[in-house]
Amino acid sequence: MRRFLTAALLVGAAACGPLNEGSAARGFLGVVQARVAGLTGQGAAQPAAPVLTRAQADANPGAFLLVTAYGGNSVASLVVASANGNRVTWLSADNVAVTLENGIIVATRGFPRDLIAADVSGVRAAIAAGGGNAQRIHETITDLDQISQEVLQCSIALTGSETVEILGKSTPTRRFEESCRGENTAFSNTYWVTSVGAIIKSSQAVSPATGFLVLERP
Amino acid sequence: MRSGYVRTVGYAAMLLALGHTAQAQDSGPSYTFFGTPGLLEMPTAESAARSEIAATLSYGGSSGYRATFHYQLTDRLSGAFRYASFDQWSTVDPANPDATTTFETFDRSFDLKYRLTDESRYLPAIAVGLRDFLGTGRFGSEYIVASKSVGSRLIVTGGLGWGRMGTYNGFDNPLGAISPDFETRPVYQDREFSTEDNIVGNGGTVSTNQFFRGDAAFFGGVEYQISPTLGFKAEYSSIAYDKETFTPAVDRTSPLNVGLSYRPRPGTELNLAYLYGTDIAASASFIINPEKRPTFSGLDPAPAPVRVRTADQRAAQTWDQAKQPEPAVRAGLTELLKVEGLTLLGLQITDRTARLRYQNDRFRSEAQAMGRAARMMTQIIPPSVNTFILEPSQRGIPLSATTLRRSDIEALENRVGAGTALRERANIGPSGGDDGLVFNPVNGPRFQWGIAPYMALILFNKNEPLSADVGLAFDAKYQIQPNLVVSGRVQQSAFGEQEPLDFFDNPNDYVNVRTDTAYFGRHGGPTLEHLTLTHYSRPAKNLYGRITAGYLERMYGGVSAEVLWKPVDSRLAIGGELNYAVMRDQDMGLGFALYETQRIDGTKTRVEVGDYEVVTGHVSAYYDLGRGFQAQLDVGRYLAGDWGATVALDREFENGWKVGGYFTLTDMPFDDFGEGSFDKGIRVTIPFDYFIGTPSRKTVDTTLQSLSRDGGARLNVDGRLYEIVRDGHTADLDDSWGRFWR
Numbered sequence: 001m002r003r004f005l006t007a008a009l010l011v012g013a014a015a016c017g018p019l020n021e022g023s024a025a026r027g028f029l030g031v032v033q034a035r036v037a038g039l040t041g042q043g044a045a046q047p048a049a050p051v052l053t054r055a056q057a058d059a060n061p062g063a064f065l066l067v068t069a070y071g072g073n074s075v076a077s078l079v080v081a082s083a084n085g086n087r088v089t090w091l092s093a094d095n096v097a098v099t100l101e102n103g104i105i106v107a108t109r110g111f112p113r114d115l116i117a118a119d120v121s122g123v124r125a126a127i128a129a130g131g132g133n134a135q136r137i138h139e140t141i142t143d144l145d146q147i148s149q150e151v152l153q154c155s156i157a158l159t160g161s162e163t164v165e166i167l168g169k170s171t172p173t174r175r176f177e178e179s180c181r182g183e184n185t186a187f188s189n190t191y192w193v194t195s196v197g198a199i200i201k202s203s204q205a206v207s208p209a210t211g212f213l214v215l216e217r218p
Numbered sequence: 219m220r221s222g223y224v225r226t227v228g229y230a231a232m233l234l235a236l237g238h239t240a241q242a243q244d245s246g247p248s249y250t251f252f253g254t255p256g257l258l259e260m261p262t263a264e265s266a267a268r269s270e271i272a273a274t275l276s277y278g279g280s281s282g283y284r285a286t287f288h289y290q291l292t293d294r295l296s297g298a299f300r301y302a303s304f305d306q307w308s309t310v311d312p313a314n315p316d317a318t319t320t321f322e323t324f325d326r327s328f329d330l331k332y333r334l335t336d337e338s339r340y341l342p343a344i345a346v347g348l349r350d351f352l353g354t355g356r357f358g359s360e361y362i363v364a365s366k367s368v369g370s371r372l373i374v375t376g377g378l379g380w381g382r383m384g385t386y387n388g389f390d391n392p393l394g395a396i397s398p399d400f401e402t403r404p405v406y407q408d409r410e411f412s413t414e415d416n417i418v419g420n421g422g423t424v425s426t427n428q429f430f431r432g433d434a435a436f437f438g439g440v441e442y443q444i445s446p447t448l449g450f451k452a453e454y455s456s457i458a459y460d461k462e463t464f465t466p467a468v469d470r471t472s473p474l475n476v477g478l479s480y481r482p483r484p485g486t487e488l489n490l491a492y493l494y495g496t497d498i499a500a501s502a503s504f505i506i507n508p509e510k511r512p513t514f515s516g517l518d519p520a521p522a523p524v525r526v527r528t529a530d531q532r533a534a535q536t537w538d539q540a541k542q543p544e545p546a547v548r549a550g551l552t553e554l555l556k557v558e559g560l561t562l563l564g565l566q567i568t569d570r571t572a573r574l575r576y577q578n579d580r581f582r583s584e585a586q587a588m589g590r591a592a593r594m595m596t597q598i599i600p601p602s603v604n605t606f607i608l609e610p611s612q613r614g615i616p617l618s619a620t621t622l623r624r625s626d627i628e629a630l631e632n633r634v635g636a637g638t639a640l641r642e643r644a645n646i647g648p649s650g651g652d653d654g655l656v657f658n659p660v661n662g663p664r665f666q667w668g669i670a671p672y673m674a675l676i677l678f679n680k681n682e683p684l685s686a687d688v689g690l691a692f693d694a695k696y697q698i699q700p701n702l703v704v705s706g707r708v709q710q711s712a713f714g715e716q717e718p719l720d721f722f723d724n725p726n727d728y729v730n731v732r733t734d735t736a737y738f739g740r741h742g743g744p745t746l747e748h749l750t751l752t753h754y755s756r757p758a759k760n761l762y763g764r765i766t767a768g769y770l771e772r773m774y775g776g777v778s779a780e781v782l783w784k785p786v787d788s789r790l791a792i793g794g795e796l797n798y799a800v801m802r803d804q805d806m807g808l809g810f811a812l813y814e815t816q817r818i819d820g821t822k823t824r825v826e827v828g829d830y831e832v833v834t835g836h837v838s839a840y841y842d843l844g845r846g847f848q849a850q851l852d853v854g855r856y857l858a859g860d861w862g863a864t865v866a867l868d869r870e871f872e873n874g875w876k877v878g879g880y881f882t883l884t885d886m887p888f889d890d891f892g893e894g895s896f897d898k899g900i901r902v903t904i905p906f907d908y909f910i911g912t913p914s915r916k917t918v919d920t921t922l923q924s925l926s927r928d929g930g931a932r933l934n935v936d937g938r939l940y941e942i943v944r945d946g947h948t949a950d951l952d953d954s955w956g957r958f959w960r
Contacts, residue, residue: 082523084631095519099632107632109520109960112513112911116959119634137634141515144872145583145954147637209514 103199253286278499388433403432513911614701617946874905882930
């Protein structure tokens, strides 16, 4: 038995060479390193160095989308990768993507349980109308690689006025709450909408495993 | 990392934030010291969650070691395979039972359990089961058991056992009312340790004539959940552990067993118990469910989005070759595909159609690789082209051709129902020929190498329940053509020279075609694990071929040739394999030799006695039964020259997990085969990406054999055709089509 334990420890040693890309030893080590990093706070949020400055944002108006994920533990600055009709896909330097339709998330890529696709057209209309009811359809991939579809009933309501500050710049907004309920999930999204009807900031649910993304347009 | 997403941190908090989806997960029934759902040694009527796999290691001072693999095959049916080492009684002399001695034995056993009814408000769940029904029957029992929960924390269980479970306070079999035959249990005839010649029975055969016969006895118990992680179990056991010939020598004074079960986190259960009134025992269960991926749908980096053509571009009917010359498009697409871990092998562009042949070295799912390739094509393929034909290829053989409309890819991206809609509009058929394709020169690295530690687990060698050989492995691969590859592996053990493995006795006259593995590569020097030249081909539309020559595996060198007939959309495949194999020298160098163990001057010595060469071969049928079940039948000649057939059934999950079992019956008599009577086992394939979350084509393959012996043994040739070819065929593409847009 002792020999088995010795062996198990030895195998923890690193593997190298092109044939060992993504090998068990590496994968396992990666998991351990990630855990250690998580426990010590390394690799978690490092607020000292912002991912985007006000000067950078002002130099390229509208070019950036700030995404905060995992309860604030991670912030990334995304840029436009492509547009398909009214759907714009934003991409980060390390290949995390968020696709928005008029500011509302319709797809994500690179999160633990991605939103593969969504139909949110009614939600945007309800916000524009100052409130109302809408239906959402969300598609995710199951643990068995099948597409799972959930229909959610949502009600959207204006809940007040707020001044939103993004990278030091303040903007007056109207705040909307969207409460949704489906067979398996329930969540509340928040949208901060400018006087011209643009969603400048939002907190939107992706999936139970991924949680909420906070989106900001600096 | 600054702008990166820390993916392991904080998602639990998110889970809570999403309202009622974050209900406390039911951790499922706890596991016994026999590694099956239940109390301590007695079963309950509970079933594990469907597809749950549990590996349990248990140890008790007088009950010994037990290692159990338990699998919940369906909601109701479960099976277990157990490997145990414990002391058992030798032949009991009725005149002087106190003189009976004990000796250590290694025992394999199989269990089955079926839950007949579900628990309802007033009625308990009821299950019927067989314990150790296929081995030598050291624990051979049958039972019917009922369990009912009382409140949310208490489960009460009562049952009736036969066989070993009918030995304490047993009474006349109530089934005797049906037929008097049930009243007596025929004695199991055990040859393994017996000196008498006329006794037959070597384990491995189903002792159906014993089932539910002889005395029956009551057993029962309770399980109380003290907290979400801690449970208390108490049982009244109906196993008496009487002193009988070849029964487990357990020191027992009480029918009451008590214990605690602790689940520090999901997937791990620790048990500590006071058993038999004499013994402290401990166990650890590791539980995993292929249907619950710890990495959810995976953390694959985002794909490049679709590049949508403008209306003007769409209107183009011809490819402007001056603006987009073929070599530039091919070179550009080659680079783009490289980003996704795909290799462009060949490309054909006409005004309206582009055909891409590529090799996927990154994604487990060929559908996902195809989705990525198609999106990359939208980036650079001339706008007049509206038909994409994607031909995934592995080891130089094109596997299939999927035809997609570019306008569909543009219209459906990120749309609800896009997966189904695109699949309905796609056409999957046989791959086209090479004509028309412009092939890239071999543009990946021709030579690849790797150095990595290896670990080989060894069960029950020299009275150690679990030991391992560990060392460094050097791999090298040289690609002459995509379909012609030299590959080899040399290993060096860290332990230096080692004693031969010690768990076989060989009573038969057959050459020790597999049992000699005990002597292979134990001398401490480097070992050549394999060194082969392999050629793949596709001689006809639905026909595939392989020839492998060289040092095929640890014990044999030679030549292996295979053909496979497998239409792209067919559930059935037929294959044939013919091998000429020569046994290698046990030092695992370049030589070939057959050794025998001879006793010279009182010591066992390995003596070279010549060569062993054999022609083996099989005709195989593979059939996709649907609902995730895959069957295989091989008929032919095995390594010892024995003729027979292997039957295998696997449960295959869409995410790459496979759990299956097989057995082989040949004309080698059970008595010559030795313990176990015939070869059988359980095999598990675990895809890497299930654990690591990022794409990988690698898998971990494990076979739990009841015992590797000389009957029904096959050559271990790498790269058999079926698994390679089917990956790109309709059924497998459909299984993970959900990943096309991932």
